[in-house]
Amino acid sequence: MRISELSVVSGVPVPTVKFYLREGLLAAGDARAVNQAEYGDEHLRRLRLIRALTDVGGLRLREVRAVLAAIDDELMPLHDLLGVAQYALVRGGPNESHPPADDSGGATSDVDRLLAEMGWHVNAAAPSRRSLAQAIFTLRELRWDVSIDDLVRYARAVDDLAAEEVATVPDHGSRSQIVEHMVVGTVIFEAVLTALRRLAQEHHSARRFAKRPRLANDARR
């Protein structure tokens, strides 16, 4: 198909497609004539993946680039794939410029204790260890009491989900399909989980706080 059709089918505007082509995120089409290239299903698939990462995952361009590089790197051993694909996803969020230098609350050692408690074996360099330690450190800085037991409850809630997510990764298909599955699973189901938690919070919050005014009225009678 031509670039105009690729745009219609993917829902991505032509200027955006051209931008991705210039940035090297999308491979060039097959040249058919001067100023005319042909695009196939691989292009459509890659375009949808880029859109998923940016629109749903909220990833920035350089993060998308890192993830696509991990997908395309044929030399990466399969058992390292998820880790590396994940590591590429760790965004500027947990800010490198403000490391929890004063780890007085022992946030880092709490992460170690939690992992031991859960029986999780995780690379010492996994960026999520650091993200988690920083979140715990920040909570304590804001005078928020957070114990290992609290963390264990959160960890248990995601343990089965993660196990099932990993179990659904196909062990057939091309290497790039497997990595793509992992990355999509990580990014999009993260968005699913975040949205669901917020919907649940709104429901429970309304149940708790919407009652208030009525109770106040009752007391006044």
Added chain:
Amino acid sequence: MRISELSVVSGVPVPTVKFYLREGLLAAGDARAVNQAEYGDEHLRRLRLIRALTDVGGLRLREVRAVLAAIDDELMPLHDLLGVAQYALVRGGPNESHPPADDSGGATSDVDRLLAEMGWHVNAAAPSRRSLAQAIFTLRELRWDVSIDDLVRYARAVDDLAAEEVATVPDHGSRSQIVEHMVVGTVIFEAVLTALRRLAQEHHSARRFAKRPRLANDARR
């Protein structure tokens, strides 16, 4: 304390503190002399909150501004607080410019069915409904089979956590303290949950895929 001390105690560099002052995110200190202002615990607390939202929550400046406005808006009824504080958190991520116009997979009605199934009562305008629908739509566009049952499993995993989070919101203290608690809980525990899910994925992925090479060796003998 002076601005230099505020910077040391909070760990936020003086130029950044000045930037927040200029942008109106942080209230001006009490003027003591020409070019000298005095800052108190409220300033320190607000500064830590801004840092938590940006560094751990990954929020952009305009999102921080919206959240702080929700915290400071004394006119907002208490039972609307969590919703509005949350709504301010919904970032550019689920991109407004690419609405799932072609909702052929019925993602929006799946969200309705899921909410009914969970017994969750949620405002029709809640942005997380839309985020969730877009995530489901995107998964299906990427040929990912996602059923109501799958979604219910994810919803159940966060339901108890959300109920407990709402239960820990204090019902004493100032209005701004209550909202601050809600916002911090939403943003920082979201980072906690995300980090834990990735750690769990890495653990389960290593268990599944790291075995592979050894099995291959065994077969070769």
